[in-house]
Amino acid sequence: MKPEPPRHAARWALAGLGLSMLLSSLGAGIANVALPALAQAFDASFQAVQWIVLAYLLAVTTLIVSVGRLGDLIGRRRLLLAGILLFTGASVLCGVAPGLWLLIAARAAQGLGAAVMMALTMAFVGETVPEEATGRAMGLLGTTSAIGTALGPSLGGVLLAGPGWRAVFLVNVPLGVLTFLLARRHLPADRRESRAGRARFDRLGTLLLAATLGAYALALTRGGGSFGPLTLLLLAGAGCGAVVFVRVEARAASPLIRPAAFRDPVLSTSLAMSALVSTVMMSTLVVGPFYLSRTLGLGTALVGLVLSAGPLVAATAGVPAGRLVDRFGARRTTFAGLITMAAGAGLLSLLPARLGIPGYVGPLAVVTLGYAVFQTANNTAVMAEVHPDRRGVVSGLLNLSRNLGLVTGASVMGAVFALASSAADVSTAGPEAVATGTRTTFAVATALITTALALAAYGRSLAGRRAAGVPDGAGLTG
Template sequence: MKPDAEGRHAAGGNTARPGGPGTAPAGRPERTTSVRWALAGLSLSMLLSSLGTSIANVALPTLAQAFGASFQQVQWVVLAYLLAITTLIVSVGRLGDLFGRRRLLLAGILLFTVASVLCGLAPTLWLLIAARAAQGLGAAVMMALTMAFVGETVPKARTGSAMGLLGTTSAIGTALGPSLGGVLVAGLDWRAVFLVNAPLGVVTLLLAHRHLPQDRVREPGRDRARFDHVGTVLLALTLAAYALAMTLGGGSFGALNATLLVAAALGVGLFVRAESRASSPLISLATFRDPLLGAGLVTSALVSTVMMATLVVGPFHLSRALGLDEARVGLALSVGPLVVALASAPAGRIADRWGAPRMTLVGLGAMVAGTLALALLPRTLGVVGYLAPIVVTTLGYAVFQTANNTSVMADVPADRRGVVSGMLNLSRNLGLVTGASAMGAVFALASSAADVATADPGAVATGTRITFAVAATLIVVALTVTAAGRARARHVAHLL
């Protein structure tokens, strides 16, 4: 995918208000300072959206007691947030492309902040769930447009470093959520879990308002593309059906799950038909003819599926197969997110220096090595025998994620950055949702136990090895897809 004139303009500078962050030459100190503050605002946006995903889980038992509700009911506090992100992230990215990314991002941060306050003040469970859905919509805007804004704020040669910084803050938010949530619930109450986002949201809003470049002015006489309402509704319903099929049922797959999957498949067909006829489609079907973009989206979904396996299998393996108590299990599980947080920023700088395509392959190679070690190493090696391969796997993930995001977003035209960023985030979310269901099912079947929580250590260890053997196979598939995409892109370039 080659950048057009508008895309090249966006990579080299920004159309901004007089005296704003986009007007100073790249070498001026005030320009450098403004870029740093802009990246700080974008990083906080990513931190808040990932923190919102992970912080609420620890409060579910307390919420069940506070509202006198069942676990299935309070689980919607988490599901409402995730469903809002999954179903709307592509659409809000497209809205940003059409009507201005800056104003929409500011609106998303404001919505997230206000919704966080409403969550903390909610008098009933269902109002809390509704506020969480609104918070998820704000998070979808933040996630979709944060990466899209990188091309507006930093030179193309530093894209990898910026993506690495965003990856670091996202990992910090994911890792910090459970521990911070636990402290807040224990020291205050469940409302603090949501209210803590409010001051962070205000700071993020102020930074974004002050330092992000203004939306570019539409050229006179150039018609603005219309927003694809039909495609948006069809895509949202399709993604909602798929996400619910993967998450409902508590690990069992019944008639409702099957019906939802059929509905999702039907929705895909209707969406493709609608997009082929739309004058201004939400997602142009021609986008998928770009071999690099297609490969990047597929591999992102596969890798996220594998990373979810580490979260699904890890607690059971550490507690049942290795006999660790809850405190040590928590410490062991924090190793992976800590590695990602520490490695993402250096991985971005390496991607800038050695090239994102090359580092994508390096990251996938490390993940193959790590998952194979998890599949082959014996249980007798203990915690070290589990954590060492986890470190290799998550280090490879940090390198891959940063390099793949950089590679996909590098040459996207300026008027499509929002929707492509949304698609990239969507592929990751779908991988996580699929991994939680599919890899959990593989683990349960491989353990040959009616209930993994009470299975004997040997059965759990066997389940772990088989699950990570499947994970290694998926990463090999991702490597193949990436290599095939690169080969096809070279062939297309040669023909041109």
């Protein structure tokens, strides 16, 4: 049989990677719409069924860096295939679960499979496409992720109205099988290394990082924007865990994350920028429904339709953004994305309610377009600098920074919105109070994007010093 041409093989490999991203983002959003039906089906409280979403989120957040590093050590292809199988099998278990707690456990397993897929897809780009097409490949992955995010609520609603809640989880199964077959057939084989030359997996670092991230994510997701005693205790535990983790990693022979890597301007500033812009993007999801329903008086169906404009823009902008990165370079395109986001957020902070739906959708589209450009450029800039044997863990860090930004945005920006609205319950606040809260929240969002721009300029200056031969710290290749 004649071997496939490299370009043809790369297209099929990217199709498998793109489906992996779609599955993980679809799994994150499709269950939310089913929570009321699940509460009724299992005769459970809303607080109990919330764990169906939290279990997935916590599994992804706490384990994404560790599975990325594990892929670097044992082979990314075999681990990705295992992650796809785990996600698919857990989807079956979710769909047939006879009880709530088995469903929650299956969702945690599904989240672990999603963490593997999210951590390793970007790591494979350097091995499957030519260097000059890296931006387009990253843009494609961003597009499929956005499609999964946009498709989740709408597809979940259709399935819920038709076959019922079990179909919300079982729909992942045929997609999982297709993803597995494409990945198994077209992804490059793992490089074989002798056991003597293989680094050890950092078990203690993994446990410490998982506990630290789990405490932080749980504090913010369970807090709902309020900071009670339990939330503060969890945040304090996360802070102590972070200190212990850094000390342990500094002494480890084969650390999960090398502390010296954070002195690299490309990695450190890119992770911080990713967290900031993801916080801003979550603001649009937190504030948008209240502004559209309370201030503009839209019905539920129309609110959902308007909010889908953001993911739609992200889905259509991903590949063109990748082309811009390949043509103009990652750093220039990063600035362009951030400036676009700042412009959109600034317009939303000045938003007069009399402009109606177009007055909200227009700036929202600008923010989302900038986000798509930034994400593609930022991911490309980081992954281009990484040594092949660290791609998994760095890809995991990029995804982690995005997840932490989303978690932080949901809690902190939600608290800003509630405080600025001057209402005990924003769901019953008056139209003008919600409009004021919306403008204030996006003013804060504009300040966050401005901070990201300052970080981009700082990272660019340090990178320029590096190019000129002035030492600035440890690189990503060590």
